[in-house]
Amino acid sequence: MNKIVKGIGVTAIAAVMAGVSFAAHEWYADKPFLFRAYLDRPLIKIAMDQPEMLTSLGVLESVGITGHNAYLDNDSPEQGDKLFAQMASLRDGLSQYDNDSLSESELLSKQVAQYLLDLMSQAEPYRYHTYPVNQLFGIQNGYPTFMQAQHRLQTQEDVEHYLARLDAVQLKFAQTLEGLKLREQKGIIPPRFMIDRVLTEMTEFVAQPIETNILYTNLEQKAAEIEGVSSQQSQAWLADAKSRIQDSVHPAYQSLIDYFTQLAPKAGNDVGYWHLPDGDKAYELALKLFTTTDYSAEQLHQLGLSEVERLQAQMLSIITQQGYSVDAGFETAMAELAADPKHYYPDNDEGRAQILADYQRILDEIDAGLDPVFNVRPQASMEVQRIPEFKEKTSPGAYYQQPSLDGTRPGRFFANLYDIKATPRYSMRTLAYHEGIPGHHFQIAIAMELEGLPFMRRMAPFTAYIEGWALYAEQVAWEAGFQDQPLDNLGRLQAELFRAVRLVVDTGLHAKRWSREQAIDYMAANTGMAKSDVVAEVERYIVMPGQATAYKVGMLKILELRQKAQQALGDKFELTAFHDAVLKNGALPLDILEQVIDDYIAKVQAS
Known part of the structure; x- marks a missing residue:
């Protein structure tokens, strides 16, 4: 984290991301005064360990914090262990805040947090029941998509960060490979068609001329639009990018190609979760x-x-x-x-x-x-x-x-x-x-x-x-x-x-x-x-x-709740107000959404 933020105070970064003032007490105390600070703090810490998330959120660049854009996320199994431990600690600490001490909005936040954290606790034993590299998504297509769609290229510093991320991909692929081998040991092996798909995708990705690779063409297009950059500088960046794609990106892809090539004979044609160990429970x-x-x-x-x-x-x-x-x-x-x-x-x-x-x-x-x-x-x-x-x-x-x-x-x-x-x-x-x-x-x-x-x-x-x-x-x-x-x-x-x-x-x-x-x-x-x-x-x-x-x-639940509100409110029902009630609370579990709509109905009836 220190490398990413380059010495900027963590409470200052927290304040930028949360949009509120973060005093030192709120950052370090076992029980912050503000319940919102208690919920925000661990998620901000997680985000600060995930530079790709910081890039995607795009909140730090507005105050000149850009160092995270030179790094990629840590995808190691150990980082996954750390995440589950952080969420377990957050879950255990919810009981510090009595329901009676919370506002209506804070109480809803506590319910949502409890629900989500309970699910994470239940999911931990099945965390490896996934196929993190597959024909639909995974590092092999997620990385170039992220670089093209979310890594901004507006300044010379952005380009330097882009080039650094071309080198960083080798470590990220190695961490992904470590997780794949753990799954193999546990009997979590993808169906054969999936392996064939990703092998084709990755082989074609590295076989194309570097000058047509999206990692190269994206830089070529966007670097030319940076104000004050000469054509000589653009060509120097492109030459550097070509070298890094050849020396870092291609070997990273080859490591996964080699792994899936040897894994393919072990894969079968059963595709449902039922064929995995404890697949029915998962x-x-x-x-x-x-x-x-x-x-x-x-x-x-x-x-x-x-x-x-x-x-x-x-x-x-x-x-x-x-x-x-x-x-x-x-x-x-x-x-x-x-x-x-x-x-x-x-x-x-x-x-x-x-x-x-x-x-x-x-x-x-x-x-x-x-x-x-x-x-x-x-x-x-x-x-x-x-x-x-x-x-x-x-x-x-x-x-x-x-x-x-x-x-x-x-x-x-x-x-x-x-x-x-x-x-x-x-x-x-x-x-x-x-x-x-x-x-x-x-x-x-x-x-x-x-x-x-x-x-x-x-x-x-x-x-x-x-x-x-x-x-x-x-x-x-x-x-x-x-x-x-x-x-x-x-x-x-x-x-x-x-x-x-x-x-x-x-x-x-x-x-x-x-x-x-x-x-x-x-x-x-x-x-x-x-x-x-x-x-x-x-x-x-x-x-x-x-x-x-x-x-x-x-969909059926939202329609059911709309009908419920229409029947309860009659002439007082307004579709715009119903949509406000649904949308102004963020995404919710469906039973908690019903509770929110019930509260909305009661308030309209009492007005």
């Missing part, structure tokens, strides 16, 4: 972690089947009205719709550029028209970008990246343009609403901007709430009139159906022992999605057990 915990409920795999599976039936019936009605035949069933009807070329952009650079422009137009349009349904709005702006081409083949259809805390980096909606058939025009609105406005960008940026709340509340990782809100936001956009064309509404229903199918497939894979091929066949038959998307999605559920179940569970 999956049960994963469902609890991602849904913040006690739903069993069987309950979620049956919920998914019933939702699939309901949504397909609505979609078939629209398809019939649009003149497509449904006589041969849902899969054939969706295939006929998907085969119609009028629904697609040209399969060239111009077509892909137009997709990005149209996404931005859709977002600008809805952003300008949401006043009737939202009071609270994020201050952070957002933009649309293409998923970097080097990783889009195995990436999901889209994802969102949060803005920096200081507002210098906007929220970003990344769209996958690898397969043009995966972006039919009628699906674009609902995807933009989910990833951008009023979905992830609204919820995540608003949470980050909440004043007076501890970091844990502003950055809480409760997937059922976060993804449930984004799916709910798709419906809100439709209700507000932004999907007035029947096929746009079909796209919305197909997106919701996609999440219902996820309930079936995720539990099928990990609890009912479905094969990868069985899951692909079911999803292709019941969604009408492009085959490339189906394969990428099923393989995502294999590497992230339980995560896919969060979306529908969260």
Whole structure:
């Protein structure tokens, strides 16, 4: 930590990050006077040990603190031990603060902290039941993505830090490799397809000419835009970068290539968590972690089947009205719709550029028209970008990246343009609403901007709430009139159906022992999605057990709570006020969200 902050007082850094004054007592005391300081302090300490997180948050640069940008996170197993110990200590100390001594907001913070820390305690025995290097995410694609999207290159010092991070990658890869070997010893070996995918990805990454590598081209593009830098200086930086990519980055990748090459013969074709040691227990915990409920795999599976039936019936009605035949069933009807070329952009650079422009137009349009349904709005702006081409083949259809805390980096909606058939025009609105406005960008940026709340509340990782809100936001956009064309509404229903199918497939894979091929066949038959998307999605559920179940569970809970508020309040119900109650508390476990809505109902009734 001392290297990273370069001698700047830790209480000063804490004050910058928390936005409050941190006296020495609040930093070092066993029991700080302020409950918020008690919650913020360990998370700030963790952040100060994670320079990549500091870069992503972007709060220290505004006061001239930049040294952390020359380092990468410590990914060693020992660092993981330290993190669990810190969280256990934080959990044990919550009892120092009596509920009666806390304000309403502080009490909610205590409940959220208790919930999250209890989950972490339960998860510790299964911390190695993960695949940290896989075809979807991991250091092999996360590192270059981080360098391209989050490491800023605005000054000469930023460039020096960038170059330092090219060297630092060898240690980070070595630490990741140490964790992979520990998993192998415990019998946590990825399925064979996953190993083949990452080997292809990494081999292609190091085989390309350095001058076309994203780590080189990113510096080439951005260094040329730095004010006052000569072409000679830019060329010197590029020569230095090329040397470091060759001498540090490529050997780091080769170390993982060598490891997975020798691991491949030990891997099999069973893909569900059930085949791992204690995999059934790990999956049960994963469902609890991602849904913040006690739903069993069987309950979620049956919920998914019933939702699939309901949504397909609505979609078939629209398809019939649009003149497509449904006589041969849902899969054939969706295939006929998907085969119609009028629904697609040209399969060239111009077509892909137009997709990005149209996404931005859709977002600008809805952003300008949401006043009737939202009071609270994020201050952070957002933009649309293409998923970097080097990783889009195995990436999901889209994802969102949060803005920096200081507002210098906007929220970003990344769209996958690898397969043009995966972006039919009628699906674009609902995807933009989910990833951008009023979905992830609204919820995540608003949470980050909440004043007076501890970091844990502003950055809480409760997937059922976060993804449930984004799916709910798709419906809100439709209700507000932004999907007035029947096929746009079909796209919305197909997106919701996609999440219902996820309930079936995720539990099928990990609890009912479905094969990868069985899951692909079911999803292709019941969604009408492009085959490339189906394969990428099923393989995502294999590497992230339980995560896919969060979306529908969260959406259905928010809709249930909205109906509850409407019935209780009658004429006093205002949708804008309901959305305030949901959004102004950060992400929450679903039972705590219900408690918040119950309090909102009671206050309106008493007014």
